[in-house]
Amino acid sequence: MKRVIQQTEFPDLKLVKRGKVRDIYDLGDYLLIVSTDRISAFDVIMDDPIPDKGKILNQMSVFWFNLLSSIVKNHLISWMPDEYPNQCAPYKRELEGRSMLVKKTEPLKIECIVRGYLAGSGWKEYQKKGSICDIELPSALREADRLPEPIFTPSTKAEEGMHDENISFEEAKKIVGDEVAEKVKELSIKIYEIARDLAEKRGIIIADTKFEFGIYDNEIILIDEVLTPDSSRFWPAEEYEPGRPQKSFDKQFLRDYLESIGWKKTPPAPKLPDEIIEKTRQRYLEAFRRITGKEMEV
Secondary structure, X not given: OOOOOOOOOOOOOEEXXXXXXXXXXXXXXXXXXXXXXXXXXXXXXXXXXOOOHHHHHHHHHHHHHHHHOOOOOEOEEEOOHHHOOHHHHHHHHHHOOOEEEEEOOEEOOEEEEEEEEOOHHHHHHHHHHOEEOOEEOOXXXXXXXXXXXXXXXXXXXXXXXXXXXXXXXXXXXXXXXXXXXXXXXXXXXXXXXXXXXXXXXXXEEEEXXXXXXXXXXXXXXXXXXXXXXXXXXXXXXXXXXXXXXXXOOOOHHHHHHHHHOOOOOOOOOOOOOHHHHHHHHHHHHHHHHHXXXXXXXX
């Protein structure tokens, strides 16, 4: 039987934030990040969770953190509850497979987005301006076309319930400083290219993705989640066809359903049919299988 965790309640631990998906606890020297099975769409958290989603996101992030560690340091200390501080022991069952112990960092105040294909808000901006975040692109590109080279398109980091906004690289420099902006741009594109090439060999196109970085010991390190179906647009390579929206392994399937029923994209969230929940779950599982080459233990 699938065990769903929609929200954690750990009375002995200090909860510092409940995000759209993650519950974050302050353990003094470290943070404990727990990936729940919550899912959001259009910045609204659905009332119905997706079973095992938190485990999939957590373990996929662990996969990428380990794979990319020679390129950029990250905040992961452990994802094994037996290695966590003693105060976590009573909650081992809930933490198993869906949590990580991480370093405390000072998060940068921008989202680092890399686009390799023309989709989502980038496609909309291109249709209006012929550019994305002030980066000029060739004319006559179609929806989902591969870009000549990956582009770095940062965004603001919005408060809960607000929308992130695309900004130019010059604006990003004003927020985090020239040197930091240049470094995260270089790192983001490099990481994306490594991940894109690996995923292509495994039948997935990573159309775009979002990275977050933080400062730890005066160094820029990779934090939060990395290259998951929540933070990236994953397309099945065998069905890729530019000029139209693509089928995907991320929550686009859920977004498409919500648009098809005419939901206004404001709370309250509509009830999700069992079929939509299960099909969304299967897409996340398939992304995990392809990317990691392993079956997810659920």
